[in-house]
Amino acid sequence: NAGVTQTPKFQVLKTGQSMTLQCAQDMNHEYMSWYRQDPGMGLRLIHYSVGAGITDQGEVPNGYNVSRSTTEDFPLRLLSAAPSQTSVYFCASSPGGGRLTQGQYFGPGTRLTVT
Amino acid sequence: AQSVTQLDSQVPVFEEAPVELRCNYSSSVSVYLFWYVQYPNQGLQLLLKYLSGSTLVESINGFEAEFNKSQTSFHLRKPSVHISDTAEYFCAVSEGAGNMLTFGGGTRLMVKP
Numbered sequence A: 001n002a003g004v005t006q007t008p009k010f011q012v013l014k015t016g017q018s019m020t021l022q023c024a025q026d027m028n029h030e031y032m033s034w035y036r037q038d039p040g041m042g043l044r045l046i047h048y049s050v051g052a053g054i055t056d057q058g059e060v061p062n063g064y065n066v067s068r069s070t071t072e073d074f075p076l077r078l079l080s081a082a083p084s085q086t087s088v089y090f091c092a093s094s095p096g097g098g099r100l101t102q103g104q105y106f107g108p109g110t111r112l113t114v115t
Numbered sequence B: 001a002q003s004v005t006q007l008d009s010q011v012p013v014f015e016e017a018p019v020e021l022r023c024n025y026s027s028s029v030s031v032y033l034f035w036y037v038q039y040p041n042q043g044l045q046l047l048l049k050y051l052s053g054s055t056l057v058e059s060i061n062g063f064e065a066e067f068n069k070s071q072t073s074f075h076l077r078k079p080s081v082h083i084s085d086t087a088e089y090f091c092a093v094s095e096g097a098g099n100m101l102t103f104g105g106g107t108r109l110m111v112k113p
Helices: none
Strands: A004-007 A010-013 A019-025 A031-037 A043-051 A054-057 A064-066 A076-078 A087-094 A110-114 B003-005 B010-014 B019-021 B024-026 B031-038 B044-050 B056-058 B064-068 B073-078 B087-095 B107-112
Touching: A004 A087, A010 A019, A019 A031, A019 A087, A043 A064, B003 B087, B010 B019, B019 B107, B024 B073, B031 B064, B031 B073, B044 B056, B044 B064, B044 B073, B073 B087
Parallel strands: A010 A110, B010 B107
Antiparallel strands: A004 A019, A019 A076, A031 A043, A031 A087, A043 A054, A064 A076, A087 A110, B003 B024, B019 B073, B031 B044, B031 B087, B056 B064, B064 B073, B087 B107
């Protein structure tokens, strides 16, 4: 299994541009999520999904959109990039739907810089 | 709303010394507790978890954590650290029936020879 994969690894955007961060998992996990990691703040949940066709907001959803058309894929869209969205983005998945008792499997991350 | 506080942002320690990384949480309901480790330029990996039962949980590489309900803490300990333990450690909490994980700010463990 490849586990959780993310593309791209690095991205530089100009303010106002849009882009999609890709995330895929091959473990048939129902639960998928997106976090952003900023120094000293740990990871903060952006959006999550408990199954195909179901998404919900996390702690910091503003400026981001998600969709879940398949079990495998969970893309994150930045609608109009702002410098405050400069961060490292992690995608994660977990078996068992919404109950996180088995922990989460994390991808390698995407480092995004907005100038 | 739940919150997680990791009291130390950095912990320097010499190799083979013991270490404790502190984690406190606030929640009014029963919780699941986790420790994750992040090695440089990598994603997070689950280190250990507390769901129920024995309050002392162990990982395969010698770390242990103890759930203390009265003090709302879940401190991580290792009796003798190695250089390879150098990493950032994150404490996280999920309210039992919930589907969101809240992370602490992280503690950078720096093991010196």
